[in-house]
Amino acid sequence: MFGLHLLDIFAILLYFGVVVFIGMMANRRIKNEEDYFMGGRKFGKLISVFLAFGTGTSSDTAISASRETYRAGMAGIWIQLLWLFITPFYWIVAPWYRRLRVITGGDYFQLRFNSKALTGLYVGFSFLSLMFAIAVAMTAIGKTVEIVTVKPVQELTVEERQSVEQYEELTQLRQSQSERTLEAREQSRLEELSALEKAGAVKARYSFLNTSVAVPVIALIILFYGVAGGLFAAAWTDSLQGILILLLSMLLLPSGLSEIGWFSGLHEKIPDHMFDLVSNATASEYTWYYILVLIVMNLVGVVAQPHFFATGGGGAKDEITARVGMVFGNFLKRFTTIMWGLTGIVALALFGDVIKDADMIWGYATRQLLGPGFVGIMIACLLAAAMSSADALMICGSALFTRNFYEYIVPGKSEKHYVLIGRLASVALIVGAVAISLYFNNILSLLKYIWQLPVIFGTVFWLSIYWRRLTVKAALTAVGYSWIMIVLLPGILPEFSWVAGHAHKEILAQPNLAMLYMVGFDLPSLSKPMLMTINYGLQVIVPFLLLFAVSLVTAPPERKRLNEVFARLHTPVCADENEDRNRVRACVNNPQLLEKDKWLPGSNWEFIRPDKKSVNGFLICIAIAFAILGFAFFISRLTFP
Template sequence: MTWIDYVVVAVYFIVMIAIGLWAMGRVKGQEDYFMGGRGFGKLLQTFAAFGAGTGAHEPIQVGRTGWTSGLSGVWSALMWLFVTPVYWITAVWYRRMRHLTLGDWFVERYESKALGAAYAVFAIIFYMFYLSTMLSAIAKFAVPLMGIDQIAGLDLKYVLIPGLAGIVIVYGVLGGLTAAYWTDLIQGIFIILLSVLLIPYGLWALVKEFGDPSTQGFMDGFTIMHERVSSDYFSLFTGPSAGEFPLQYIVALTLLALVGIVVQPHFIATGGGSAKSENEARIGLVVGNFLKRLCTVGWAITALIALALLAGRPELAVDPDLVWGIAAREILGPLNLGLVGLMLACLMAAMMSSADTYMIVSSALITRNLYAAYVNPSATDRESVKVARVTGLAIIVGASVVAITMANVFAQFTFAIELPILFAAPFWIGMFWRRANATAVWITIVFSALFFFILPLVIPMLSPEMRTDPAWTTTTNRIVKSIKRTATPADVARHEAWGEAMEQAKDDKKLREKIGAEPPQCEAGDPIEVILVSGDKSIFWSGGVKPVGEESLEMISTVRDGDASILTQRRTGQLQGEGQFKLDFLLYHYIGVDLANVSKATLETLRLPTRVLLPFLVLIVASFLTPRTSESVLDRYYAKMKTEVDPDPETDRRNLEQSYNDPKRFEDRRLFPGTDIEALRPRKSDVYGFAISVAVCFVVIALLVWLAGIGAA
């Protein structure tokens, strides 16, 4: 980075702080601080949903999976695509709740102050881990851009992460959600720039490097990209990594995301609760998230360009997470226009636009569902806002500590994304079924916490011999697929990069293992044999298995499939399990399901039935065995959730009073009248909006396939 790049970053920071100072004067009470007075229109709601939903780790993640899996790697972020149409329905729920936190919703629906407190604790842990992934991603991205990995003898992350946290704290703590939303508008523009900036410059870099700039334009970069990269990298559902994202895995990821996303704490604000009306809530949430899906298309095309341009980089043979940073440095750096600094600011915007909202929502939960509920029930609005500012700081500091001390970004992200299992079933069922009650919810939370998080850690501690028991160290079969095809220039470059990386690694055994097997040595146009190795994944251990002493591979079968040969092997010898024990896979073991021949993606897909269905089943059964919630409380709650929000607060208050006085006024609109199911018949706007959103999902996929296909032979 040059001085002009640092100036761009500095100006960006100054503008963010100035917005926080401006917004501070607009905060009069809790509703202003936590919800911006519920006065946001379509534009700010759109960019709030876009900013909060777009993490700094996602472009880097797509860059990595695009490097290893080609176009199919886009599903590492695009898995949320078919969740988006459901937002057209859920946005109405969050606005009709008329609450400041989702903890307040649990208190009202289940008559339990303790449930609100438990949800607040969940939110704190969730955000510390989820936000830490973004801080870690920024630190990794910045190293190749800044060209340094240390400042004053300290690793860059020890300086950069606290610095970023400090900026977020200043403008977010001062200005509350209003500051967060206005900065999200600016940061959203930066994120869009991040998503498209490398494409035209990258295509032109391909022309300059491998084409003829005197006769070719930047669009010819697409043709060069296809000439340099094998066609299997351009498949949306299969790829060079033996189908890392097949269709069944994408469906499973979508369902898991759908079940859990509704209880992510920030959805009470960005999901529609801060909007002027239901219409603003819906349009803001859906359009904002479709903006993100379009940005994901840009990330995928950028990854393909990087594949064609940077295949010879040895550092990428070692760590594909560096794809985005190195691409930005190599493509934008030579221009010396401050674009490298702009790219770094853009990625910081992706992190900060999420962090500010997460911080404010978390501080609202701590203030309302812990402090006001148990410490000072008579706290004034002024006192509550002071507490919120202090506790919001704690969330960012906690996330920074996790980011600095926990090296495994994927582990941080996985833990955070699975936590909503605890509250997902109580939310979905409580939204529609009167029979669900607080006792049943506690049973479900305790069951989910034990079954999915606590026992998988505790059982191996109590019975360490499990780690070497052959019954539990089984793996899926190792599949070696040999494919013959013509070598591309990228194949040649990859082999050269591998050689340089192995030379640099020298006697570092772990690093050499990370670099992996030698790619085919070839010249462009030569017939080559590409070896794809898949399977050999531990069935019962989250950290896999490692050999104890000598190990060997036993051949099971070898078959031919057209030009490809497929060798199936089984690992033998004593093994030791690492990480947590997958307790839910005992179900498949005891009903006799043979998992030896399934792929890694199918193994992950099989987590869906247990993680989604078991909590729902436990809650339903427990609800039938425990006392109901008070009928008067349920009548009041469901009457409120059926009353459309009026943008005028006074009119809305009168409409609510009418519903409270006559809870049966919407009986004629119920889908199942006379039952405990409180779902209403969908309106035309519900059906049309949902259908259009589904159609847009296919438009996004068509756009991605079309862009990736430009220049193909």
Template structure:
């Protein structure tokens, strides 16, 4: 018996999972007595649960599908969108300790404590909620896309219009392959361009699904919201342990099945173009060692420092060592999973590259074709678990931002029970808003590439705030306003206006480039005498198609009219507009060069605003406040709350108590000398980074 393509066994597994997590949420309700219980699980999370909390909160099925999609469309170079943090593991060892030591509930409270500015804290709360809702929206969309790919309609159930769209996609794939191989007849180029515009506008695809968008979101959000609204982070911590186990299972279950279907590693290797297997990109895609490095610094060093979840993920630990070991172990486990997801994307390419219209659906197509009854149910439960664990953790700390910085200022002196209930209502609102984002957003890979631009808005000032006494409130206000306009508001607002959307200047594309690579021979290559048999790797001259410079994509405003003006699709990359204005020749650059320039602007512009303005302005009346902040940052956390409070009182009474630990005495920089824990954690992180990447490299070398 099948229901929309699922066996009854699969349905029972999914229902059992949803019932279990709801039960855990209900059981956790009685443990919530105040805001600290709801938002930080009472600051009593031990090492094992801290590991699962960090791994599950930073790992969602969206990332699995994103990585597989990136590997499917870009090759191994594309997986660095999510693998790049492995290079910043040593930095995270220190980051976890900082945010446990600051002893706050939300990230916005940093600005209250450092600058005594409730207004700036409220601005952070608004921006932080908005950025995180985008992330939740991505997770929602991934879950939908994967579920849709696993529930395709059979050909007999397609309408006439749906059959036409599927047929046009098949035609487009064929013409696209010939065009890139310089084998497309001139008279078919116009037809190819028409279909290409339709594809960019999502008007054609490889399949039509049984799954309806709104029904899926109603069940998905309803089930997830139930347990987290009842139990807060208490429920999330317990559920994350269950969900972490399911994540480990679903991440690797398809690899052996796919390899058997391909005939082993040799069969897999024979079907992969050489450029898809370059670990640091081949230059044919956007991802090379330089764009990867720029992305890593922008998103996973600067951006992560201001991330909204730092307090929840690290502040919930009972002490600093627990926060550090939980953060690092969870983070490195995610990088191992990322490698498994990348392999799934490459295997999907080898098996289904001719039938997947949207790389975002590669995971779902692979699951639908390789997994039998029962296994598909486990896969769906794993995907739901991965997304729910992330969204649950995110929605809890977003509710903390909302209640403590946007609601409480207007409703003071209420009971703890009142604020916890408002938090529960705000979680429901956040989840509903994330559904809107999922429905309205564009391609998932494009959203991921956009995130560094948004995360640096507050990442840069938080990074300086932690270590530089000279940072001023005025500088932060000016930098946040300028960067929010350039990176967040204008890129989405301006394309709504036709003169901007269809601007000849803004719809410019790069010039087409000719490249040579090793790739498996096609039937057309054999017909032309270029290879003795299909699948044999030959040197092929390919076209690197023109790419939009300023928009995510450009296409004809009317795909059927060759004379219609080109129109931009998606947001404007304002970083590249800045680069063009200062004189860079963008039209002759490769996609990887454009992406690198985008992230370099993201990295340097905030600091070029913050540092000079701080040097010419002052913080008035904040000397005592600043001294208390930095002495607290030097006071090690004690697991016993009473002893920890007593130690803090000693530090407040003598703000210069730890000045002998400063790396740069008598300066405005608050970096401290390393102790033994700092050193061995740093060295262990480097060893883990080298070991995981080395193992990945060895696997690739065998192909």
């Protein structure tokens, strides 16, 4: 059935049954908005670790890591491993989300700036970024299910067989074109088949379950248990799914390495440069400077991610739980990233001559290397990875819509009413993600787009935490500029004929690079990695400059409102809610209490002196990051057995 063994179908149905049961059980604990959107702020360390691990780990993280190493060698793991040296900073920022005592990022921006316009923009940005993040996961699992359930030749229809034969002919013509000049007849045939491929009439394969079927089915399952149980269901299922994700990271390697002759056989088949962790500009884009700018850009953007206000520590029962959950959940992901990258190298050695679409490699390896039952377990693991991210992101998105949009226009309703609206918003978010997934249908193009989106509000968030002088007008200016440069212009510039027909259209399609090119910079002489480094660097630097410049020429924000924000950030969370509320209120009423912990008392800068727990924890995290990097280097150089 569907190209799967009965054991495989049983494994998948068993997984679906368990997560749906968890959702139904979690539904009994939902009493109010805080329960539905934040899990009642009751999560302990283990649940927090798996919540952070599950939310940050999706099927696309496994598939994109293996995809990039398949394409660019071990340096390709930086598509996910770039977060390695960002993770120690989570030890510093995790308490922020707990101390702010808000449910959503929209709550924070409204509290800090008292601007419905800025809050509304944040809600819109968050919905867009969450839809794209969920779409990435769905695209990855859809492509894998598609190739795992591929039809054998004898079950193809006449039309399907003709389409596959035409694809093989197209592949041969493209190969010939790369080796010699085609004859006129061949060139005409190449153009004809290429047009049919673009229209979807020529395909490499046909499957019992294609992406357009698999993605909506997965979405329905996520909606069923996620809408019922809220963040409780997401956290509990993430514990199960976290175990399956760990299994996912190891499942293909034993059989793959065994077939190729283990590590010694792997190095015989793959060129040495493919095992370099840092590449050069001619081999791939993952040069040291491109990796560095990606790390900086993501560090700036990640703090404003909408789900961090819940899964980044906001749902934890105390600050140390927030830190442990956020840091070690993400370190667990960094370790598994290395194993996924190694899987891509093993797949290249085994199937490099067969698979040209790197997005398909995980599914093809699953079909070739795993037996009945294990294919179903692999699909269940990938489903777990996709659903563990999508469920939490869905709940965070619905919280934003409900609290920071709907409650503004329909105030005064009951908690039960707002939970219902949150559930309906979850449905809308998932439907939007499905539409994006089916439109893009390419994992890397989705990833490189969503890398940039968090920067839009990330610059504002960082400066709002550390600089009292930041104004709402400056924030709106920077957000507007970033939206134009990251979302609007890159979308419309390629449509202009003078850009599309230009010899350097890749440069002119990016507004930052286009401006530099038009004022005389010799950008065409630079490598692609250097161009991307410059582009991403400007997307971070210019908004910060705008924030400073506009803030200094506009009226400072209201001091009383600022005291409320920074009183929360200065006051550690207390388990007793009444006592916690009283401590915050004492700091609000006596702002001088806020000055004693600052490095620069009396100034607009809010650099709080770190305690030993913060310093020692951060240094330990740095050491762990280097240890994980060392493990990656060890694995890439291992030549025995």
